Amino acid sequence: MFFILVASTVVVLAASVWAVRRATKPLGMFGEAAERLGRDVNAPPLVGSGPLEVERAAHAFNRMQEQVQRMIRDRTQMLGAISHDLRTPLTRLRLRAELIEDEEQQRKTIADLEEMQAMIAAALGFARDEAVVEQAAPLDLAALLQTICDEAADAGADVIYDGPEHARCIGRPTTLKRALADLVENAVRYGDRARVTLAIEPTRLRISVDDDGPGMPAAELERVFQPFYRLESSRSRATGGVGLGLALVRAAIDAHGGQVELTNRPGGGLRAMVLLPLSIGAAS
Ligand SMILES: Nc1ncnc2c1ncn2[C@@H]1O[C@H](COP(=O)(O)OP(=O)(O)OP(=O)(O)O)[C@@H](O)[C@H]1O
Ligand SMILES: [Mg+2]
Structure with missing residues (x-):
């Protein structure tokens, strides 16, 4: 029973x-x-x-x-x-x-x-x-970042790369290169220099672009990703852009299933951090 x-x-x-x-x-x-x-x-x-x-x-x-x-x-x-x-x-x-x-x-x-x-x-x-x-393809993100830094340094900017020599992932090479080069360009333009670091984590790559500039008020950290949005301080600058850079960076990183955010560094300066899954569609 x-x-x-x-x-x-x-x-x-x-x-x-x-x-x-x-x-x-x-x-x-x-x-x-x-x-x-x-x-x-x-x-x-x-x-x-x-x-x-x-x-x-x-x-x-x-x-x-x-x-x-x-x-x-x-x-x-x-x-x-x-x-x-x-x-x-x-x-x-x-x-x-x-x-x-x-x-x-x-x-x-x-x-x-x-x-x-x-x-x-x-x-x-x-x-x-x-x-x-653009089609996604296997690429070496470390090599891509080194190229961006070398090109910026050749143009006279104070840019250094600190990270592994190779980091394989899947992505859209031209889209990623333009997005990451935009972050370096911002760091040089508004923060005098760029220090680019890359860390390989189990499922993703972590890229930081740090500068020594004034950073920005906390309330602006998200707003600057809007198309054509620029901070008052950079509007009058003769060298200023049009305010599309960060909007395109976010669109490019989103399309890879990644994340991008800005933070003020404790010691001063701004940090742009990008998290990129090793392959498009992998959990980030
Ligand atoms: N590293 C930084 N330090 C301080 N302010 C920044 C930094 N990066 C961006 N900003 C501010 O955010 C605004 C928006 O940046 P974004 O890259 O979208 O546009 P832009 O650089 O003005 O023009 P574009 O990139 O289209 O040439 C900038 O105008 C600037 O005011
Ligand atoms: Mg820009």
């Missing part, structure tokens, strides 16, 4: 575990698909098989992905079109500015127009880049 009771309890338990697993398996699939979509909006659509409800949910998920793709495409096209169309009237204004007699007014007007032209060129570049998705 006792034996029958134990046996039936075991059977009921096993059946319950099997039923719960079967019922919750699609949830895991949706979770993974949502993560994939966050990293790459052009990820392949979900193939839902099983109960009717799961198939319906997969269908709805794929429709949502298509809508997001269309929205991004439309927005990028609009950004490109507006920027492109603004170029002609701006060129006309630039010619008219040459006729302004007051020298001071003329200099200021031309400077403003040049700033607008630079922003438009950057917006067009941004729109073009978003349309192209």
Whole structure:
């Protein structure tokens, strides 16, 4: 009697575990698909098989992905079109500015127009880049960082690399090079020098770009990732950029399933830290 009771309890338990697993398996699939979509909006659509409800949910998920793709495409096209169309009237204004007699007014007007032209060129570049998705490939991140540092040093900047000679991972080489070079450029431009360190961790690579500049108020550390956002102190700088660098860095690192954040270093200066999974899609 006792034996029958134990046996039936075991059977009921096993059946319950099997039923719960079967019922919750699609949830895991949706979770993974949502993560994939966050990293790459052009990820392949979900193939839902099983109960009717799961198939319906997969269908709805794929429709949502298509809508997001269309929205991004439309927005990028609009950004490109507006920027492109603004170029002609701006060129006309630039010619008219040459006729302004007051020298001071003329200099200021031309400077403003040049700033607008630079922003438009950057917006067009941004729109073009978003349309192209580079293929991921095996690469040596240590070698890539050393090249960035050597190129910056050749241009006269105070930049050093401190880390292993090789660090293999999977990524989009040109996208990553531009993003990491942007962080080095910021460190040199706003913080006088860049010290780039690389650490290989079990599932990810940790890159830090440190400088000796003024850092920034805590409230700005996240805000500077917004497109065209610049701090007041750098607006007036003749050497300043347009404020797209960090927005592109975040887009590039997000697309690799990584993270990027800025912190003020305890001893002064800013640190840009990037965490990059060893392969796109690996847990970070
Ligand atoms: N290392 C740094 N130290 C202090 N401030 C910084 C640093 N890096 C960025 N900033 C501030 O954040 C703002 C945004 O940086 P971001 O790289 O996005 O744009 P940018 O350098 O102004 O122009 P772009 O990179 O497009 O040429 C900068 O204008 C600057 O005010
Ligand atoms: Mg920049």
